[in-house]
Amino acid sequence: MLLAPVLKRISFTAEPGQTIALVGHTDSGKSSIINILMRFYEFGKGKIRIDGQDIREISIKELRKKIGLVLQDSFLFYGDIASNVRMFDKRISDEKIKQAAEFVHATELPQKYHSQVIERRATYSAGQKQLISFVRTIVNDPKILILDEATANLDTQTEVLIQKELKKIRRGRTTIVVAHRLSTIKDADQILVLDNGQNVEHGTHAQLISQEGKYFEMYRLQSSMNSKVMQ
Numbered sequence: 001m002l003l004a005p006v007l008k009r010i011s012f013t014a015e016p017g018q019t020i021a022l023v024g025h026t027d028s029g030k031s032s033i034i035n036i037l038m039r040f041y042e043f044g045k046g047k048i049r050i051d052g053q054d055i056r057e058i059s060i061k062e063l064r065k066k067i068g069l070v071l072q073d074s075f076l077f078y079g080d081i082a083s084n085v086r087m088f089d090k091r092i093s094d095e096k097i098k099q100a101a102e103f104v105h106a107t108e109l110p111q112k113y114h115s116q117v118i119e120r121r122a123t124y125s126a127g128q129k130q131l132i133s134f135v136r137t138i139v140n141d142p143k144i145l146i147l148d149e150a151t152a153n154l155d156t157q158t159e160v161l162i163q164k165e166l167k168k169i170r171r172g173r174t175t176i177v178v179a180h181r182l183s184t185i186k187d188a189d190q191i192l193v194l195d196n197g198q199n200v201e202h203g204t205h206a207q208l209i210s211q212e213g214k215y216f217e218m219y220r221l222q223s224s225m226n227s228k229v230m231q
């Protein structure tokens, strides 16, 4: 059986430190790009290179060390906070965890990080879990960040705080953001608009708005929905 490819003719280059945003409707292919970048799925044709090196020539372990993935739902497993941050990497010292926690203003963490995370008990809010996942990301100091709808589950006040910390974490790192809310990626260096696995528009927010195409339509729709909610 011949399956149709999910992604077709997608091509982009992220310069060091740039932010690339992937936008598009459901099933347009945003997560698929992330999945092949992380090598959660293998891909057929095409090439993905990091600093000129084909990602299939690097071990999966090494590849995933280069990339910090921050997902919508931060997952905590049974154990203390420190082990949740370390993820079995014993080389990460308590001091390093403390510094990373301070960096993202997870200030209550240093005192608490030997306390247990008990699955299914609401010990930590979505915002706190997100902060713990930021600490986890920071201790590994990845050159590349992937943010998949990283702030979707938060209340407005927590979101403002998380966005502020994210901005700090992104500094100096090449970032790929999957965003549903276009207001959060207006400052991206490049925006790729995906539709049915293809890259149908590519540019900055201002360029895409002036093109009055698909992005413009999505932006207009979201802005009008937001203003209705405010009324």
Ligand SMILES: Nc1ncnc2c1ncn2[C@@H]1O[C@H](COP(=O)(O)OP(=O)(O)OP(=O)(O)O)[C@@H](O)[C@H]1O
Residues within 6 Å of the ligand: 006, 024, 025, 026, 027, 028, 029, 030, 031, 032, 033
């Ligand atoms: N493991 C898979 N095997 C085959 N097809 C898949 C697989 N995962 C996703 N797809 C298909 O690939 C296409 C793109 O899906 P993808 O999840 O990348 O979209 P998306 O833009 O991330 O959507 P959403 O906004 O809902 O997360 C869809 O048609 C989907 O059905």
